[in-house]
Amino acid sequence: MKLYRNLLVLVALVFSQGQVTAQAQPPKLVVGIVVDQMRYDFLHRYSDHYGDDGFKRLMREGFSFDSTNYNYVPTVTAAGHASIYTGTTPSRHGIIGNTWYDRNLRISVSNVEDPTVHIIGSAVPNPNGFSPAHLLTKTITDQIRTKMGPESKIISVSLKDRGAILPGGHSANAAYWHDYETSPGNFVSSTFYQDSLPGWVAEFNSEGRSEAYMGQVWNTLLPLEEYDESAPDDNGYESLMRGKQAPVFPYDLAAIRDTYAPNEPYLNVLWVTPFGNTLLKDFAIRALREEHLGQDAITDALCISFSSTDAAGHTFGPQSVEVQDMYLRLDRDIAELLQVLDQEVGKGEYLLFLTSDHGAQPVVSYAVEQGLPAGLAVIPRFEHSLNFSLSLKYGAFNWIESFGTNEIYLDHALIAEKGVSLPEMQQAVADFMKEQPAVSYALTATELRENKYDSGLPAMVQNGFYEDRSGDVILVYEPGFVATYDFRTPITKVRGTQHGSGYEWDTHVPLLWFGAGVPSGASARRVHPTDVTPTLGRFLNVPIPEGATGQPLLELFEPARGSN
């Protein structure tokens, strides 16, 4: 069997040499890093305080695509991870959000939930199951496994379930994520991948690292007065952590934990701190070593998605010292990761990319104070007035089945029963919603099916629309508006930020390439995160997934600048 596999690999290598490729030997390891909610400007805004060996090393020795923007809405974590690794948009891979309304089940479902499997490694029995079953197309990681055979290993890690599961695709050896709802905060997996945790994961869990971090104090890495790229530490735009009177350093995690009731989960606190990223970095390094990734000629992949950046962004907002401090520490974590990769796999032997799943908009209360466009799209008010309008026109029934942040689902059975035309009612809803001051577009499912939009926000809506899962009417808000279910808090009192729109602050992300075969340089050409997978396909001489719509980034395959 071993001989047969080796023969297959040999055939694969010989075959690959017959094609035009960037390099004769594929890299030993692909490392994909996704930093949740990392806006492009964070690369440069904090750069005075970054070290030489983290983000700056990636930019200095690698290649930066400075105009990388998402080309669909909504810009959220699940859709972002799925798009990076499949090379296409939600219209094709089907991950239209972190959750969506399921018309058959008549409830909201999560992007990675799967009742046919269950969690392994949780400290308490957990009936929930997670897998990539909702992901409708193949990922580059699937293609690596298919092409390289069973000796190729794909391991994907994140604090978030979706950040681990979607990058690994359908054929990862394992995905691991952090069980924050149950102390001691194990890294867990799913029976989709394996029946029980491997020994090294159980051992890592037994070390009690999550709990140890909960005994620490988060203080600024540098003296506070050096954080002049951010707003003052004490400001009115940041959410308060439990037990805190002001959103300021230091954060004594043990004191915050003490405010929780005995049976109340508290490890979500860890997610909001830089220790969440460091915990994941340590777990990723352990995976690299224990799974012997990148140790032979058969390409492996290690997908690492850092989630604490998103948790801190939502809590404190992009103007905060807290978010800046988290990036300064992540920069150190990435420097360490690169050093370990150099050591364990070898300089130039691995291919790495770093990007983000989405950006973030300014905190709306901050924007108001700065005189920038901002507003609230209050969903319960919309729902109430829309219901009233539909009742006047079509009769007093509950026509709206679900009103999400950007999508309205109508009750198709009721509409059929009452003999109303569905396209007509969709249009009536869209016409009403367009009149609302917060709304810039309202597109119906019928319009999206029958027309082809080439540019602008309607094209982004179309790229994010998957008919079996999407609503009857899709809403796009004016720049600076955020959807909220909270009708009590005035805009000047809103704390922390959101993302999801098709505007620059949510769509513009870093895209850095580094390592095996990557020239040093930069490009300002407008590209998309969906180009990552076709580019990896070309680097690895692996077929691009059938569903991919992105393009290979050809700048990476041109002769190095300065050479003749």
Ligand SMILES: [Zn+2]
């Ligand atoms: Zn988020």
